Amino acid sequence: MAKILFAINPIAGDIDKEELEQDMFIFCQRQKVESIFFKTTGQKDEERLREHIDSFQPDIVVAVGGDGTVNMVAKLLINTAMALAIIPQGSGNGLSKDLDIPQDFIEALEVINHYKIKSIDTLLVNEEPSIHLCDLGFNALVVKQFNEGDTRGPGAYAWIALQQFMAYEPKKYTVLIEGKEVFSGEAFMVTVTNAKAFGSNAAINPNGVINDGLFEIFILKPFPKTASLGILYQMYTENIDESEFTQKFSCQEATIINHCREVCHIDGEPVPCSEVIHFKVLPSSLKVVLPAE
Numbered sequence: 001m002a003k004i005l006f007a008i009n010p011i012a013g014d015i016d017k018e019e020l021e022q023d024m025f026i027f028c029q030r031q032k033v034e035s036i037f038f039k040t041t042g043q044k045d046e047e048r049l050r051e052h053i054d055s056f057q058p059d060i061v062v063a064v065g066g067d068g069t070v071n072m073v074a075k076l077l078i079n080t081a082m083a084l085a086i087i088p089q090g091s092g093n094g095l096s097k098d099l100d101i102p103q104d105f106i107e108a109l110e111v112i113n114h115y116k117i118k119s120i121d122t123l124l125v126n127e128e129p130s131i132h133l134c135d136l137g138f139n140a141l142v143v144k145q146f147n148e149g150d151t152r153g154p155g156a157y158a159w160i161a162l163q164q165f166m167a168y169e170p171k172k173y174t175v176l177i178e179g180k181e182v183f184s185g186e187a188f189m190v191t192v193t194n195a196k197a198f199g200s201n202a203a204i205n206p207n208g209v210i211n212d213g214l215f216e217i218f219i220l221k222p223f224p225k226t227a228s229l230g231i232l233y234q235m236y237t238e239n240i241d242e243s244e245f246t247q248k249f250s251c252q253e254a255t256i257i258n259h260c261r262e263v264c265h266i267d268g269e270p271v272p273c274s275e276v277i278h279f280k281v282l283p284s285s286l287k288v289v290l291p292a293e
Ligand SMILES: Nc1ncnc2c1ncn2[C@@H]1O[C@H](COP(=O)(O)OP(=O)(O)OP(=O)(O)O)[C@@H](O)[C@H]1O
Pocket: 009, 010, 011, 012, 013, 014, 040, 041, 042, 043, 065, 066, 067, 068, 069, 070, 089, 090, 091, 092, 093, 094, 152, 153, 199, 267, 268, 269
């Protein structure tokens, strides 16, 4: 049986995890799994987790939290033999949805009992790993304000998005692929991803394949406010590629010039707003634990 390290974020998704911890402990005893439990504190978590991984040498590291927790765990596992499992307990849980990992706690825990392993692509964003998606513009601003706020959960996120939407002004970006300019102009947001959808299930890259050695750059160009409901509808019905306000590129490597140094996030965690951002795919670089069937 595999050695398992559980990395638990106690505050993710505004969910009390004490009972869940008991369940995970009982699960490990029942399955006779050698396991250790690591809790994040918000301070030096990556460093401390790396030490635990080095000394325990697990086969699987389970991220129990949201996309930020998944990112922190996953970046320590890239290009190693260890696999990432996810028990979704965040506000959005974007990557777990993309990988068809059950959102129900018990079902997600059972996956660790009966699983298959798949290698997926990850992305380097100015040398920082991204496992799910990276945004510039409107959504990144919402993510930043959400992270600075006291309230977690999907309701808080939606409320901030609504408040910011009316006042948001598109910003200028230039996209270069293989040194050639493919886009230059204003955009409401630019999303760079290997996955299909945001944690809210809004699909910005419905035909994205997580292990095809390519990533996508999705551009939402300025649009009249009257078009916003239609755009949302197209995202939720996986038809956004049909929109006259979007443009998409698939590539292995790209550079984005963020002329206004607009806010940016990687997997839900705000990062410094660089003017030049380089993206590169790392094909089949992360092993993930998925439901066997
Ligand atoms: N014990 C803690 N106290 C305060 N903050 C913490 C603690 N543990 C982790 N964090 C912070 O939680 C953030 C990651 O949260 P995570 O993304 O997993 O959940 P979420 O934001 O609720 O969900 P999602 O990303 O799916 O929207 C990081 O910024 C990390 O520093």
